[in-house]
Structures are given as C-alpha cells and as structure tokens.
Amino acid sequence: MKKTHVSTTINGDEFDFLCEPTQTLLDVLRDELQMTGTKEGCATGDCGACSVTLDGTLVCACLVLGLEASGKEIETIEGMADGDELHPLQRKFIEHVALQCGICTPGLLVAARSLLDVNPDPTEEEVRYWLAGNICRCTGYHNIVTAVIDAAQEMRGT
Amino acid sequence: MGMMPSPYGTQLPYEEKDTKVVGTNPTERPDAADKVTGRARYAADINLPGQLVGKVLRSPHAHANIRSIDTSKAEALEGVKAVVTRDDFPDLPVQIASGGEIMINFRDVTRNMMAREKTLYDGHPVAAVAATSENIAKAALKLIEVDYEVLPHVIDVVDAMAPDAPLLNEEQFTKGIDPAPDKPSNIAARMVAKLGDVEAGFKAADLVIEREFNTKAVHQGYIEPHASIGNYTEGGNAEVFTSTQGHYMNRAQTAKVLGMEISRIKVTPAELGGGFGGKNLIYLEPLAIQLSKKSQRPVKMAMTRDEVFRSTGPTSGTNITIKIGMTKDGRMTAAEAELNYQAGCFPGSSLPLCMPTAFTRYEIENVLVVGHDVICNRPRVAAYRAPGAPMIAFGVETVIDELAEELKIDPIEIRLINAAKEGTQTHFGPKLGPIGYVETLERARAHDHMKTKLGPNQGRGIATAFWNTLGMETSATININQDGSASLIYGTVDVAGGMRAAYAQMAAEELGIPFEKIRAQQSDTAGLGFNFPTVGSRGTAAGGMAVVKAARDAIARMCQVAARIWEVEEDEVVWEDGAARPASANVGEFEPLSLAEIAAKAGFMGGTIAGHAEINVTGGGPAFSTHVVDVEVDRETGLVKVLRYTIIQDAGKAIFPDFVKAQFHGAAVQGIGLALNEEYIYNDKGVMENPGFLDYRVPVASDVPNISTEIVEVPNPLHPYGVRGVGEVSIIPPLAVISNAIYDAVGIRLRDHPMSPPKVLKALDDAAMKEAAE
Numbered sequence A: 001m002k003k004t005h006v007s008t009t010i011n012g013d014e015f016d017f018l019c020e021p022t023q024t025l026l027d028v029l030r031d032e033l034q035m036t037g038t039k040e041g042c043a044t045g046d047c048g049a050c051s052v053t054l055d056g057t058l059v060c061a062c063l064v065l066g067l068e069a070s071g072k073e074i075e076t077i078e079g080m081a082d083g084d085e086l087h088p089l090q091r092k093f094i095e096h097v098a099l100q101c102g103i104c105t106p107g108l109l110v111a112a113r114s115l116l117d118v119n120p121d122p123t124e125e126e127v128r129y130w131l132a133g134n135i136c137r138c139t140g141y142h143n144i145v146t147a148v149i150d151a152a153q154e155m156r157g158t
Numbered sequence B: 001m002g003m004m005p006s007p008y009g010t011q012l013p014y015e016e017k018d019t020k021v022v023g024t025n026p027t028e029r030p031d032a033a034d035k036v037t038g039r040a041r042y043a044a045d046i047n048l049p050g051q052l053v054g055k056v057l058r059s060p061h062a063h064a065n066i067r068s069i070d071t072s073k074a075e076a077l078e079g080v081k082a083v084v085t086r087d088d089f090p091d092l093p094v095q096i097a098s099g100g101e102i103m104i105n106f107r108d109v110t111r112n113m114m115a116r117e118k119t120l121y122d123g124h125p126v127a128a129v130a131a132t133s134e135n136i137a138k139a140a141l142k143l144i145e146v147d148y149e150v151l152p153h154v155i156d157v158v159d160a161m162a163p164d165a166p167l168l169n170e171e172q173f174t175k176g177i178d179p180a181p182d183k184p185s186n187i188a189a190r191m192v193a194k195l196g197d198v199e200a201g202f203k204a205a206d207l208v209i210e211r212e213f214n215t216k217a218v219h220q221g222y223i224e225p226h227a228s229i230g231n232y233t234e235g236g237n238a239e240v241f242t243s244t245q246g247h248y249m250n251r252a253q254t255a256k257v258l259g260m261e262i263s264r265i266k267v268t269p270a271e272l273g274g275g276f277g278g279k280n281l282i283y284l285e286p287l288a289i290q291l292s293k294k295s296q297r298p299v300k301m302a303m304t305r306d307e308v309f310r311s312t313g314p315t316s317g318t319n320i321t322i323k324i325g326m327t328k329d330g331r332m333t334a335a336e337a338e339l340n341y342q343a344g345c346f347p348g349s350s351l352p353l354c355m356p357t358a359f360t361r362y363e364i365e366n367v368l369v370v371g372h373d374v375i376c377n378r379p380r381v382a383a384y385r386a387p388g389a390p391m392i393a394f395g396v397e398t399v400i401d402e403l404a405e406e407l408k409i410d411p412i413e414i415r416l417i418n419a420a421k422e423g424t425q426t427h428f429g430p431k432l433g434p435i436g437y438v439e440t441l442e443r444a445r446a447h448d449h450m451k452t453k454l455g456p457n458q459g460r461g462i463a464t465a466f467w468n469t470l471g472m473e474t475s476a477t478i479n480i481n482q483d484g485s486a487s488l489i490y491g492t493v494d495v496a497g498g499m500r501a502a503y504a505q506m507a508a509e510e511l512g513i514p515f516e517k518i519r520a521q522q523s524d525t526a527g528l529g530f531n532f533p534t535v536g537s538r539g540t541a542a543g544g545m546a547v548v549k550a551a552r553d554a555i556a557r558m559c560q561v562a563a564r565i566w567e568v569e570e571d572e573v574v575w576e577d578g579a580a581r582p583a584s585a586n587v588g589e590f591e592p593l594s595l596a597e598i599a600a601k602a603g604f605m606g607g608t609i610a611g612h613a614e615i616n617v618t619g620g621g622p623a624f625s626t627h628v629v630d631v632e633v634d635r636e637t638g639l640v641k642v643l644r645y646t647i648i649q650d651a652g653k654a655i656f657p658d659f660v661k662a663q664f665h666g667a668a669v670q671g672i673g674l675a676l677n678e679e680y681i682y683n684d685k686g687v688m689e690n691p692g693f694l695d696y697r698v699p700v701a702s703d704v705p706n707i708s709t710e711i712v713e714v715p716n717p718l719h720p721y722g723v724r725g726v727g728e729v730s731i732i733p734p735l736a737v738i739s740n741a742i743y744d745a746v747g748i749r750l751r752d753h754p755m756s757p758p759k760v761l762k763a764l765d766d767a768a769m770k771e772a773a774e
Helices: A025-032 A088-095 A105-118 A124-133 A142-156 B032-036 B072-076 B106-113 B134-143 B157-161 B198-203 B247-258 B285-295 B305-311 B351-357 B389-406 B411-417 B437-446 B498-511 B539-566 B595-602 B657-676 B734-746 B757-773
Strands: A004-010 A013-019 A051-054 A057-060 A073-075 B052-058 B064-070 B080-084 B096-098 B103-105 B125-131 B145-150 B187-195 B207-215 B227-232 B238-242 B265-269 B299-302 B318-326 B332-344 B367-375 B458-467 B472-480 B486-490 B518-522 B573-576 B579-582 B609-617 B623-633 B640-650 B707-712
Touching: A013 A025, A025 A051, A051 A105, A057 A105, A088 A105, A088 A142, A088 B032, A105 A124, A105 A142, A105 B032, A124 A142, A142 B657, B052 B134, B052 B285, B052 B305, B064 B125, B072 B080, B072 B134, B080 B134, B080 B285, B103 B106, B106 B247, B125 B134, B125 B285, B157 B318, B157 B332, B157 B367, B187 B351, B198 B318, B198 B332, B207 B389, B227 B285, B238 B247, B238 B285, B247 B265, B247 B285, B285 B299, B318 B389, B332 B351, B332 B389, B351 B367, B351 B389, B351 B458, B389 B411, B389 B458, B389 B734, B411 B437, B411 B458, B437 B458, B437 B623, B437 B640, B437 B707, B458 B734, B472 B498, B472 B539, B472 B595, B486 B498, B486 B539, B498 B518, B498 B539, B498 B657, B539 B573, B539 B579, B539 B595, B539 B609, B595 B609, B623 B734, B640 B657, B640 B734, B657 B707, B657 B734, B734 B757
Parallel strands: A004 A073, B052 B299, B238 B265, B332 B367, B486 B518, B640 B707
Antiparallel strands: A004 A013, A051 A057, A051 A073, B052 B125, B064 B145, B080 B125, B096 B103, B187 B367, B207 B318, B227 B238, B227 B299, B318 B332, B458 B623, B472 B486, B472 B609, B573 B579, B623 B640
C-alpha cells in the first residue's frame, strides 16, 4: 500500500512519519512512533483507552486516521508530566488509588485534563458524565472521580 | 492433585503486634508512576527486533467438522513467512491438571488453542499466519481455504442437557453417576456436596420456598486484549512475553502443547491490563512460538476486542434451582441447590470452586448441592472473579429475602439468626475458624445507609457472600543489597498493582527498614521457583506469606553474619528494629549492627545475603461480605439506577487499606454491570452478536454512584499478618442485592439475568396485567 508523508506536532515536538491510508492515529503512535503510552482497548471508539487531544479536542486515536494528524497539534499521555514533575491529576490518581491495572489510566488522565481545561470546577456528576467515554474495569470509578475533583481543587488553588 | 490443600502446607501463625508499615497507605506505590506516565509496559507495548505480525483465522461456525484446510495460497502471498494449523501441533491424550481456578485436560487444551477434528464455537482458532505486516497477515487469512461440514449446534445449558441435544463429543459419558451411563452426553460430570439429610430437614420446616434462576454468560471485560510475543531460537529455546495471571502455569501448558521441556521456555509476564480470572488459560502463546519456529523470526500476536469476546473466557451461563426451608422463627432447616453450568466447549466450569460457596455463611444441618458441568458450543469458560458464585448467591440470597418477607423477619435479622461462626460445619468439608460474617451484618445494620429515607419507586436490598482464599505453591526471594536496600522478587503476578506494595510493606515490617528501601519486582519464570497463578484471592495472602518467610530467612542469615563479626553463637543474636542485637546482656556488650552495616560486610563474612521461600500455602482464610443497595426503578423505561451502595467486608487485616477498599469498589461495580446489563447474545446460527463494548455494555462512570466501604478486621489466624483474600468476595452479592432492592422498590421478583431495561419493563407490564385481571 502506498504510504504518505505526514508532518505533525506531538507534545510540542515535531514528528514526520510515513503512513498507509488505512492506519489510524493510534496505529501510528504505537507502531510507527513507538509511543505506546496510548493504549488500544477496542479500536472501535468505545473504551477511551486511546484518548488523546487533537488541536485541543479530546478524541479516540483509534477513530482518527494517521493522515488527519497532518499539521495538527497532538497531546498524549507522554506529554502530561513536566519533566519529572507529575501533573496534579497524575499525583492525585496515585494518592487516591485511582488506578489498579493501569491500562485505562493514560486515557482517563488525558480525558480528565481535557475536562479541567473547559471546566476547572466540575461537580461529581459532571466528572462522571465527562469520563463516561472511558471504561475502567478495575476501580469502579469512585477513586477516579475523587482524584479528579481533588486535582481540580488543587489546580484552582483553593 | 488439583486444588486440594497440601498435607505439607505452610502456615505462619498470626502475631498481634503494633505495626509501622503494615496497615498504612504507602504514597509511593511501586507501579504507579510508570502507569500514570504511560511508561508501564504491557504485552502489546513490547517489540522485539525483526518481529513479524501474527493473526489467527477463526471459525465462523458454532459447530463444524473440518474436512480439510488448504493454506497453499496464503503461504504463496508475498510477505507471509509462516502458517500453522492443527498439523503443526502434536495431539495429546486425556490428562487432567489444575488450570488456576478451574480444572483442565490437555486433550482439550491443545484443541482449544487450535481446532483439530472440529470447530466447537464461533471464534475457534483454525489457522494462524505470521507476515511482515498486519495488512498482509489479514490478507493471508482470507486466502486460507477451510472445508467445513456444518453440524447442528447447542448454545444454552438446559438445551445442551436434553437427551436429544446435538453432541459435542461422542466419547463423553457423564462422570459421577452410578451406574455409569452407556449413552454419551453433553453433561460432562455430576458433582455432589452433602451434609445431613435434606429430606428430613425440609419436613421439619414450616415454610419451604423453591425458585429457578437463569443467568447469561458474561465476560471479564479486561481493557487489555490478550497479546503475546513468541521468539523461538535455533538452539531449541523459546522466550515469551505475554499477558497472563500466571506465567509458570502458562509456561507449563505451552510446553506441553508444543512437546517442549518446561526449562526450554522462559515466560515474562508483562504488566497486566486486567485479567479477573480470564488470563489463566493459554491462547496465543503456543501459536506465536510455533510461528516463530517456522519463520525463524519473533512473532507478535494481539487479539482484537472482537476476538477477545468471541474466543476467550466468558464465565458460565447457568440454570439454577434453590430450595430453602425455615421454621417460623426463621431458622434454616434444610437447603438444596441444583447448579447447571455451561462449561463452554470443553468440560471444566468453576463448579468445584463455587459449589462450596452455596450456603457457606449459614449454619444449616442439612444441605445438598448438585452440580452439572455441561459442554455447549461456546468458548471454553474461564474463571471470572469468584467464578460461578454470584449466580448461586443470586438464587440463595433472593430466596432468603422471600422467606424473610413471608415470615415477617427483618432481612439482616434472618441472616444473623442463621449466621455461620467459628466452629460452623461447612457443606464442603472443614469447620470454619474465626470469621467476621456476623460483624459485617451488624455493621450493616448500624450503618447510616440504613437510615436514609427512600422515595417513590426506590427500594433497598441486602445480600451477603462468602469466598474462600486459595493458597498453593508460592516462591519469593529477598536480596539484601550492599547499600542496605532490598530487592524483593515475587512470582505471583501482581494483577492490579496493590500486591507488590503490600509485599514491600510486609517485608519492611519484618526487616525493620523503611518501605522506600525495598523495591518489589516481578520475576519471570527463570528467576524463581513455581508460583500458582493469581487466582482465588490468593495474591496478597499467599504471596505475602512467602515474602514474610523469605524475609525471616534473610534475617537468620544476617544474624549469622552478626554472630561471626561478634564471634558469638548464632542463637545469641536477635533481630529487632532493623538491626542485629545481642540476645541478652550475657552475650556481651555489642553495638547493634544495622541491616546496612551487615549488608556491607556480608560478602566477606560468608556471602551475599538473600532470603528464600518455596512453599505451598494452606492458610488461606475464608472471607465474607455484606452489601446494601438502594435503587430507583424508572417505570417508563425499565432502567434501574443504583443510588447508594455500601460494602462491609472482612479483610482479615488490611495491609494497604485504601487499596483493599479499591478492590471492594471494583468488584462491586463489575457485579453491578453483571446484574444490570452484561450478557452474551447469540443468534440462531450460534454466532455471538455483541462482541464489542458498544453492544456488550459494561458500567461507565455515569452508571454508578460513589460507594461506601467499611473494612472489618477479624484476623486470619493462619497468616502472619492476619490477611484474608479481598479481591473476589464483593463481586458475589450485587446480582442478588439489586434483585432484592428492585422487589422492594416496585414489587417484582426478577430471576432471569440480566435485569436490563427490557426485562424490567416486561416484568412491570406482566405485574400490571396480573393486577388488572384480579
């Protein structure tokens, strides 16, 4: 299959890759760029494990074609911590035992950050509905919701 | 020997003491930083140089003879490096072995991994291909020509038990019947557990209620699809990176189906993206190795979500009848259960493990439990968190609710009247030791949840559960490093991230050094002796016992070094607060030698210090849980909304309390999904119709409320820190507790799972019609 050259920005760094027309952004991240922090749980947009942002919009990387990344700004889990300083959401997930096996955690963190970008003071219900696109099979969500609300509070400085 | 407790088992007595690390919540969980940054490596994240992509061709038929398989066109496709079918694996005779929480037969293990004479379910592997890209591998699958003779199939357990049902195996005669039957049957085995005389018991009852229940198969639903990389080298050795709950058992089974010696294979368990019992069997591992052997390249295989649903471990769908008799003051006189369980296409459902849970938590003199292990055209069932037990509790706990209502006794009171306690004779053999069942009920009764007022169409339910904790083979090593830090190597796969923290906590407590000085790491199969898979809630309990034993072994070595330095006898040295000290003033005046000081000198004083344990743990410890739920039923849509949920569970002793509560949360929400939505749906051709998360709907964050939890601590006397298994018990009550709450809300008793909106709506309509007719 003929490959197309794509230039994009991921976590602030410029990347070039060759991409088949059938490859998704998820395939490109994981197989071409070895950025395996973004996970595949279903490849049909139902589980949210591959959540990334594309020009600031929360998307499932499995529902975006690699070619669509051209000229876009992509943010993945690999860009969330600032050097060795974890993002408040990452710290609060650890503190509140909001992760167990961890396979859904990168997607949930990316989705939660995207929530706090638009709503820095969400209610429990708003957190639950925003994260309804991210399946976690281990935690039962209780500690995830607690961690997101606690991180939001810390980030607001209240 | 199956899962019988070993007569040579290890138990370490519980020691009541003030602990510094055990019972606290560590802030630096060993796995967490890697998981929140995306750096943790799951099997699908691992790549080997030069690897190929492997894909599996699966049967589109529920039941078919395979007349022939022609792979020549696939092999001729450019980029295809190897194709394997049944012809590439040796046939194996009948040989029964333990497969984690279920029993396996190697004749069937090899047939499940790759169909031989027949395909037995939609999704059964028929061939596998390794190619230079995924697209080429997929194209090659389409070029494989399989000539099928489609056979009549059977999906449901009651249909499969019928005398005229299509037979999956003409050579299977039901075991456990005397005299042995002369006609083959889909019923693989009849199993019986008995106590007293149920007939006499029912005669002594004032009220007997008998009800039938049906539940659908459900999937564990781990978010990580199975992935394996196999690398076979010319020297006849193989390495495997895979998603597994038990790499030693995985290696043993893989070796067996490949005809290799166990020592030739090294299995490295990658970080596990959820298993819940579903990652105990082998699926891709032998295919990847065989493809690698043929192609002389590493081969990476990962399932799609569709493949996970169609071809890996759902739990059994069931047909269950429960009968309980009580005197009018609420005392149980007899209890009977008939359990008909789908085993999938090969025998070996979870009946041997779940039958003991049927009535254990009640003191009943007369009990009869009969189980039928039934094969049908579905994937071979795998364990799923307290495998098989939620469905029995669905029956038992709702029948008790009905009895309580008829007898006008409070549902918690009726359970307290019959509650099992220390000394209660179980219907599966042993008498119970000290347990916390009564405490969970009493704390439920006193809980604020019980005081909350209910509105219209809202109801409250109560249900309880028991699950036993497995022990089994367990190994661990603690290496004391020259700088005074310790490397703890464990071999019982840490499935959720809490076990390795709890291991380090127990090791820190024993050694008397800070938690941060210990790094707990998972061993591959080369690094330690055999460890049983992480099943039966055994991880922290059994693994922890091995860690404590290894730590004590290391301490003995450190005391020996101190004795050599001080030139005294070994028994004149004791270990306290992280240092060797003279046992008494008579030994002499010596400054304590810290672990770091001893570690620095140990090499010269006899050799590096390490502590080991290679044991069979038999001190599991039964665990109990009481759940309370409030639901609201939408009479327009049939939707059941969970409003409030409370879990009270005996953890023995919680090593890492916040993680123990997190296990309660997760188990209950899986149970809520099972109760309200999840089910395998098959069409009339025996093909699964909902193999994806869109149509097989597991709970999402907006489906469930916050969950209130309380840990009861009645220490397990056979564990040094009092641990009982905590992972499984709380998936058992949700089916029953929600059914009880729905009845309380709208007066309908649901006995067919799942309690999804169409079923609730129909039951409401039926009730309204009945009322109108009256």
